[in-house]
Amino acid sequence: MPEQNQQQPAQQQTPPGTETLLQPKADHGETSYVGHGLLQGKAAVITGADSGIGRAVAIAYAREGADVLISYLNEHEDAQETARLVEEAGRKAVLLAGDLADPAQCRALVDRAVQEFGRIDILVNNAAFQMTHESIDEIPDEEWERTFAVNISAMFYICKAAVKHMPQGSAIINTSSVNSDKPTPTLLAYATTKGAIANFTAGLGQLLADKGIRVNCVAPGPIWTPLIPSTMPPDEVESFGSQTPMKRPGQPAELAGTYVFLASNAASSYITGARIAVTGGTPVL
Numbered sequence: 001m002p003e004q005n006q007q008q009p010a011q012q013q014t015p016p017g018t019e020t021l022l023q024p025k026a027d028h029g030e031t032s033y034v035g036h037g038l039l040q041g042k043a044a045v046i047t048g049a050d051s052g053i054g055r056a057v058a059i060a061y062a063r064e065g066a067d068v069l070i071s072y073l074n075e076h077e078d079a080q081e082t083a084r085l086v087e088e089a090g091r092k093a094v095l096l097a098g099d100l101a102d103p104a105q106c107r108a109l110v111d112r113a114v115q116e117f118g119r120i121d122i123l124v125n126n127a128a129f130q131m132t133h134e135s136i137d138e139i140p141d142e143e144w145e146r147t148f149a150v151n152i153s154a155m156f157y158i159c160k161a162a163v164k165h166m167p168q169g170s171a172i173i174n175t176s177s178v179n180s181d182k183p184t185p186t187l188l189a190y191a192t193t194k195g196a197i198a199n200f201t202a203g204l205g206q207l208l209a210d211k212g213i214r215v216n217c218v219a220p221g222p223i224w225t226p227l228i229p230s231t232m233p234p235d236e237v238e239s240f241g242s243q244t245p246m247k248r249p250g251q252p253a254e255l256a257g258t259y260v261f262l263a264s265n266a267a268s269s270y271i272t273g274a275r276i277a278v279t280g281g282t283p284v285l
Contacts (some may be wrong), residue, residue, distance in 0.1 A: 028057050043121045
């Protein structure tokens, strides 16, 4: 368990950032997560699975018995490490690089999963893009458009393509954010998409209920991932997470159990359209 008041040094990376340069290293559950067969024989697709929350979820799913398709942008070294950890758990790992801002890549992702697994039992829409700006005038039009393309439009295209390959009892889990309820003004585009994800989840959960597909989202608070030093000023990186009641950022490993819970019919069969907060104590209404 991380210590209270834990801080990380000021640092900066070039977007999208990598685990190899992160200091201190994030905890994805490499040495701590123990599976109990909750997802035995399942086929999972996880976007943004090269690092951060996505890697932690991939490790947990593999140790629970699922094969995993690891979708990522271009962080090949990080993605290969995630694949190694999945295979170390005795499960199949499939790597697929590509930009989810392109609708064709979203459809190719689903096609590859069906080719490899024959179906999709669990879809985790986790990939995200963000940048920090002090003023709305600083936000380039193309950056606003890219944030929406990666964070919410890709989610629509992937779900639209995947649903026909998801049997009854399948689960879709989207990564929203504490920003869906408490938007950070300097993350205007990102926070806006995270609010959209919460509504998309609630609506899609109702729409797919008669197909037996559950749709939920997780709302993380500040989590220590490469996204942080690659998209925030060094001084904000140094104080990142200190504003929470727990006075520290969360580790990716601390979210993995929530994604397992929402993927498991044995654990969450009557939950759909929900948003579960994992925020270090910050309320999400």
